Amino acid sequence: MKDDKPATRAVALGRMSAEHFGVVNTPVYRASTILYPDYAAMVGADPEYTYGRRGTPTTRSFEAAISDLEGAARTVTVPSGLNAIATAILSVCGAGDHLLVADNAYGPTRVFCEKTLKRYGVETGYFAAGDDIAPLLKPNTRAVFCESPGSLTFEMQDIPALAKAAHANGTSVLMDNTWATPIFFQPLRHGVDLSIQAATKYVGGHADVMLGTISANESHKARLEQTHGNMGLYASGDDCWLGLRGLRTLPVRLARHQETGLTLARWLAARPEVARVLHPGLESDPGHALWKRDFSGACGLFGLVLKPVPERAVGAFVDGLRHFGLGWSWGGFESLIVPSHIVRTVRPFVAEGPVLRIHAGLEDADDLIADLEEGLERLKRAA
Ligand SMILES: Cc1ncc(COP(=O)(O)O)c(C=O)c1O
Numbered sequence: 001m002k003d004d005k006p007a008t009r010a011v012a013l014g015r016m017s018a019e020h021f022g023v024v025n026t027p028v029y030r031a032s033t034i035l036y037p038d039y040a041a042m043v044g045a046d047p048e049y050t051y052g053r054r055g056t057p058t059t060r061s062f063e064a065a066i067s068d069l070e071g072a073a074r075t076v077t078v079p080s081g082l083n084a085i086a087t088a089i090l091s092v093c094g095a096g097d098h099l100l101v102a103d104n105a106y107g108p109t110r111v112f113c114e115k116t117l118k119r120y121g122v123e124t125g126y127f128a129a130g131d132d133i134a135p136l137l138k139p140n141t142r143a144v145f146c147e148s149p150g151s152l153t154f155e156m157q158d159i160p161a162l163a164k165a166a167h168a169n170g171t172s173v174l175m176d177n178t179w180a181t182p183i184f185f186q187p188l189r190h191g192v193d194l195s196i197q198a199a200t201k202y203v204g205g206h207a208d209v210m211l212g213t214i215s216a217n218e219s220h221k222a223r224l225e226q227t228h229g230n231m232g233l234y235a236s237g238d239d240c241w242l243g244l245r246g247l248r249t250l251p252v253r254l255a256r257h258q259e260t261g262l263t264l265a266r267w268l269a270a271r272p273e274v275a276r277v278l279h280p281g282l283e284s285d286p287g288h289a290l291w292k293r294d295f296s297g298a299c300g301l302f303g304l305v306l307k308p309v310p311e312r313a314v315g316a317f318v319d320g321l322r323h324f325g326l327g328w329s330w331g332g333f334e335s336l337i338v339p340s341h342i343v344r345t346v347r348p349f350v351a352e353g354p355v356l357r358i359h360a361g362l363e364d365a366d367d368l369i370a371d372l373e374e375g376l377e378r379l380k381r382a383a
Contacts, residue, residue, distance in 0.1 A: 007251035014065030029056035062240040069182035072215035077235035081198020084212030091227035095121030097142035104150025129155035154278040156287030163191025184297035201331025205246040257300030261360035275352035278303030300360035308353040316382035335361035
């Protein structure tokens with residue numbers, strides 16, 4: 001199993017057919033009470049299943065599969081990606097600590113740090129992708145939180161270098177790895193201590209589940225389990241079942257998202273209405289060398305900077321699109337487009353014109369290009 005490629009492992013992982021009459025997929029367990037056969041079993045050594053919130057075969061199947069792909073000692077599941085981010089941070093940081101967050105982290109991650117964490121005495125600072133973090137690390141910097149490529153602007157981070165600097169200061173490294181998924185990048189193998197997935201996106205893959213995972217290395221496993229357990233966190237059997245089902249086709253879907261994403265990115269980069277495309281998979285992207293060194297692929301999510309146009313022209317472009325939905329998510333089978341609202345602390349993101357984010361879905365790339373082409377004609381007429 002260990003030497004098998006991710007696509008092979010994604011098919012085989014987390015299956016418990018022998019315990020379920022040969023049924024291929026672990027069924028959905030909906031459970032609160034779990035009965036013990038007798039008193040001795042109840043007071044005896046740790047049984048596998050004790051109470052619904054503490055896990056069922058469905059949650060264990062999903063967690064075991066993610067752990068294997070991430071190369072983790074333990075994975076826990078939570079009700080959303082944002083909850084995975086918050087729980088991972090809470091498992092390492094406490095009152096009096098300093099947390100260093102990537103300036104291009106997912107917006108709600110920043111809000112969690114600035115609003116909620118602050119009330120518990122954790123101070124947050126920011127670093128920009130590419131900056132040396134060593135001078136920003138304080139004796140009380142408990143964790144560095146990063147995302148690569150970053151949300152909306154897609155800059156890459158040098159994760160091994162970042163982990164080296166953090167660990168030299170006794171600081172833990174946490175990474176939101178939703179963009180690459182463990183199929184294209186395994187954070188724990190590059191020095192990260194806690195790897196986070198919004199499984200809502202590509203793992204679920206069908207725009208119908210909210211789910212998060214946190215995968216820990218050996219040294220961070222106990223604190224993660226403790227925090228997860230003490231906060232009473234639990235992702236439902238139905239949702240973990242959807243996560244596991246999504247995982248089976250994840251490598252196949254990602255290959256197609258990657259191909260279509262790069263096709264659209266290259267086509268858009270050559271258009272006169274476009275100032276630049278933000279996609280580390282493009283040879284011209286400033287993060288391409290890092291992406292090529294550490295990642296084995298790209299998903300279908302990338303950014304687009306238009307040349308300066310009035311907002312009504314952006315509306316005209318987006319409103320008539322037939323295949324790109326207007327929705328604040330990504331990772332499902334469908335193509336999406338959203339305007340990007342970019343908040344940065346260290347230094348502003350300087351854009352030539354309006355910035356958009358595109359998710360390349362599983363539709364035929366020719367149809368998507370024809371749709372974008374008509375949209376750009378509308379944009380020009382409305383400008
Ligand atoms: C990079 C990234 N991380 C985390 C999340 C949060 O995931 P969820 O919506 O499941 O809370 C998102 C959602 O858009 C995201 O884009």
